[in-house]
Amino acid sequence: MTGAELIIQALKKEGVRALFGYPGGAVIDIFDALYNSDVPFYLTRHEQGAAHAADGFARASGEVGVCIATSGPGATNLVTGLATAHMDSIPIVAITGQVHTHLIGNDAFQEVDIVGISRPVTKHNFLVNNIDELGTIIKSAFFIAKTGRPGPVLVDIPKDIQQTKTSKPYPDSIEIKSYKPTMKGHLPQIKNVAKAIAASHKPAIYAGGGVISSGASEELRQLAKIINAPVTTTLMGLGVFPETNSNSLKMLGMHGTEYANYAIQEADLLIAVGARFDDRVTGKVDKFASKAKIIHIDIDPTTIRKNVQVNIPVVGDIKNVLKELNKIVEPKENKEWLEKIYKWKKDHPLKYKNDGKIQPQYVIEQIAELTDRNAIITTEVGQNQMWTAQFYNFTHPRTFLTSGGLGTMGYGFPAAIGAQVANPDKIVVDIAGDGSIQMNIQELATAVLYQIPVKIVILNNHSLGMVRQWQAIFYDRKFSSTCLRRSIDCPPHCDQSGENCPKAYVPNFTKLAEAYGATGFYTNKVEEVKPILKKMLKTPGPVIVEFEIEAEENVYPMVPSGAPINEMIRGMA
Amino acid sequence: MRHIINLEVENNSGVLARIAGLFSARGFNIETLSVGQAEPNVTSRMTLVVRGNDEVIEQVNKQLNKLIDVIRVTDVTKNYYVSRDLVLVKVSVTPAKRNDISQLINIFGAKVVDISNKTMILELGSSEAKVNAFIETLRPFGIKEIARSGTISMLRDSSGTF
Numbered sequence: 260m261t262g263a264e265l266i267i268q269a270l271k272k273e274g275v276r277a278l279f280g281y282p283g284g285a286v287i288d289i290f291d292a293l294y295n296s297d298v299p300f301y302l303t304r305h306e307q308g309a310a311h312a313a314d315g316f317a318r319a320s321g322e323v324g325v326c327i328a329t330s331g332p333g334a335t336n337l338v339t340g341l342a343t344a345h346m347d348s349i350p351i352v353a354i355t356g357q358v359h360t361h362l363i364g365n366d367a368f369q370e371v372d373i374v375g376i377s378r379p380v381t382k383h384n385f386l387v388n389n390i391d392e393l394g395t396i397i398k399s400a401f402f403i404a405k406t407g408r409p410g411p412v413l414v415d416i417p418k419d420i421q422q423t424k425t426s427k428p429y430p431d432s433i434e435i436k437s438y439k440p441t442m443k444g445h446l447p448q449i450k451n452v453a454k455a456i457a458a459s460h461k462p463a464i465y466a467g468g469g470v471i472s473s474g475a476s477e478e479l480r481q482l483a484k485i486i487n488a489p490v491t492t493t494l495m496g497l498g499v500f501p502e503t504n505s506n507s508l509k510m511l512g513m514h515g516t517e518y519a520n521y522a523i524q525e526a527d528l529l530i531a532v533g534a535r536f537d538d539r540v541t542g543k544v545d546k547f548a549s550k551a552k553i554i555h556i557d558i559d560p561t562t563i564r565k566n567v568q569v570n571i572p573v574v575g576d577i578k579n580v581l582k583e584l585n586k587i588v589e590p591k592e593n594k595e596w597l598e599k600i601y602k603w604k605k606d607h608p609l610k611y612k613n614d615g616k617i618q619p620q621y622v623i624e625q626i627a628e629l630t631d632r633n634a635i636i637t638t639e640v641g642q643n644q645m646w647t648a649q650f651y652n653f654t655h656p657r658t659f660l661t662s663g664g665l666g667t668m669g670y671g672f673p674a675a676i677g678a679q680v681a682n683p684d685k686i687v688v689d690i691a692g693d694g695s696i697q698m699n700i701q702e703l704a705t706a707v708l709y710q711i712p713v714k715i716v717i718l719n720n721h722s723l724g725m726v727r728q729w730q731a732i733f734y735d736r737k738f739s740s741t742c743l744r745r746s747i748d749c750p751p752h753c754d755q756s757g758e759n760c761p762k763a764y765v766p767n768f769t770k771l772a773e774a775y776g777a778t779g780f781y782t783n784k785v786e787e788v789k790p791i792l793k794k795m796l797k798t799p800g801p802v803i804v805e806f807e808i809e810a811e812e813n814v815y816p817m818v819p820s821g822a823p824i825n826e827m828i829r830g831m832a
Numbered sequence: 833m834r835h836i837i838n839l840e841v842e843n844n845s846g847v848l849a850r851i852a853g854l855f856s857a858r859g860f861n862i863e864t865l866s867v868g869q870a871e872p873n874v875t876s877r878m879t880l881v882v883r884g885n886d887e888v889i890e891q892v893n894k895q896l897n898k899l900i901d902v903i904r905v906t907d908v909t910k911n912y913y914v915s916r917d918l919v920l921v922k923v924s925v926t927p928a929k930r931n932d933i934s935q936l937i938n939i940f941g942a943k944v945v946d947i948s949n950k951t952m953i954l955e956l957g958s959s960e961a962k963v964n965a966f967i968e969t970l971r972p973f974g975i976k977e978i979a980r981s982g983t984i985s986m987l988r989d990s991s992g993t994f
Contacts, residue, residue, distance in 0.1 A: 375846075375849065379853055386845070435900065436903065437841075437901060437902055560894045560898075564890060564891075565891060
């Protein structure tokens with residue numbers, strides 16, 4: 260068996276249901292072995308698309324996403340996708356071809372030190388320089404990617420290794436002596452958690468993406484029910500607790516709800532589960548939850564006490580820890596506390612203008628209703644992402660896929676392709692902005708040709724809206740390079756769109772959809788939003804829907820960068 | 833505070849880059865770093881000297897532990913330990929001054945490893961503080977060159993300080 264054949268055998272033994280990638284000189288042998296195999300392969304139109312598709316596949320399914328690219332530019336094109344997955348702890352195995360072993364270091368054609376480049380954006384990576392280690396390395400890559408705190412692993416395989424024969428079969432199991440994630444929580448510490456909960460009067464649960472990775476959504480819901488605590492989630496944690504539940508505080512942080520941020524600041528006990536106290540969540544960190552004792556449950560010890568001091572840390576797999584905790588924690592009522600929260604919820608709901616124009620929040624509410632919240636939603640990055648997080652009301656884990664940590668524009672569409680491949684029977688919608696969608700629009704070809712019926716809803720405000728929002732609020736309306744209608748004929752400075760602005764948006768998304776063989780719909784009328792969304796859901800195959808939305812709508816509430824999270828700028832509505 | 837951290841790591845290519853990369857990416861300061869093969873073809877031993885407050889050192893320890901190739905992390909400064917720096921100093925010493933300097937060599941327990949009409953190379957392996965003192969004492973003679981290793985260290989099984 261050659262190295263290339265071993266790689267394909269490895270993918271089969273790992274149960275890989277989809278491989279996303281792009282061929283090239285240094286991976287021809289792998290593609291040759293793929294030719295006669297039944298591993299389902301999806302040819303994207305850009306390696307970045309392949310990495311994001313593998314990521315979307317992983318997030319939607321909980322399995323390891325796999326992508327492949329050639330050496331040099333193929334490998335560097337994966338980097339943004341790897342960094343995206345790394346920041347959000349998503350299990351991916353990326354296979355790259357490398358030049359011949361004897362050429363490494365010689366600046367050979369399409370040579371790049373991808374192991375060096377990808378080191379800070381992967382959980383681990385390998386360069387294979389001995390054919391007899393190939394099987395063990397691939398097995399290790401899958402093992403490392405999906406265990407502990409998950410993450411992307413890259414395996415760089417020189418062309419001659421792919422061509423060399425080996426008699427070493429793919430191993431059934433491996434042990435890595437220096438890698439043993441702590442799975443079980445320390446029991447005495449879990450008892451301390453239960454005691455702290457019993458002693459608290461105003462507990463609040465702050466749940467992050469780790470709950471999803473651990474598959475612990477059910478256990479978290481049980482805990483919240485037993486102790487009657489309100490639950491707020493991070494962007495990555497949306498869906499672990501139903502946002503339709505009266506005890507849901509929805510998202511916290513920079514664009515979180517007012518009531519979530521008030522509750523955090525007022526709580527006397529904060530139970531952080533699978534979250535990492537990111538700056539977008541905490542705002543001014545020494546003012547964050549300053550009245551609360553902090554419990555922090557996470558599988559990764561480095562997240563504990565990285566940003567905030569913690570009173571009771573528990574290192575372990577969240578599902579295991581919560582199972583143990585739920586056995587011993589005493590039921591609580593928290594009546595006064597919950598009444599206070601319900602009042603905050605009533606007095607400070609999320610809201611938006613109703614002025615006859617298409618408001619993006621309205622579009623998102625309609626998508627949620629028309630799909631009964633059973634769809635998988637991906638987003639791009641910026642305002643589209645925050646409005647979706649605020650207004651969709653997620654009820655299931657793994658139904659909201661977004662680039663949280665890295666904030667990668669162009670993530671949503673290829674991720675939607677991956678999610679749809681993992682779940683052929685589900686509705687998958689990418690909620691996009693007119694800026695981000697253009698960053699990986701080439702994947703329309705992939706969606707059309709493989710009949711992957713992803714729906715794209717573009718909220719077109721003709722701008723890079725989130726940056727424009729900051730320019731409007733903090734930079735005197737100097738809209739420097741955030742208007743996507745701006746042309747060579749525009750005056751050098753512009754603080755207001757008006758009559759003289761270029762009329763046509765480039766590109767025409769409906770025509771673009773048609774050029775690729777997809778379907779396109781457009782409207783700028785609010786009464787047509789619902790009918791068009793219904794048509795979109797009935798139309799087979801990929802669809803692009805473009806809604807021309809209120810151009811200067813902002814995301815509110817908003818905590819200015821570096822301010823305490825209860826000091827929010829409110830909207831005008 | 834100054835911490836000496838011993839690492840046992842896999843002998844894979846790129847381990848050093850991973851550790852150096854971790855320190856630069858997270859903004860930790862390495863004061864010295866020494867690397868050597870402990871047991872042939874199995875593992876390598878690294879010793880890091882790092883400065884930082886307790887929170888920083890806790891993160892350094894955890895982040896090092898998180899690296900897949902790192903087998904064991906030991907902060908020896910929390911226990912009884914020995915540590916040694918090795919220094920080679922080339923000093924300007926004319927034959928007339930050899931007597932003066934040999935007294936110093938005796939006091940510090942240093943060794944002469946090379947001698948010429950104009951210079952001597954002296955060797956001392958000792959604690960960081962003693963090596964510093966040795967270098968300072970030699971300055972009046974005129975130091976031409978210094979080569980100094982990073983600190984290496986080992987936990988003591990006894991509880992004394994020697």
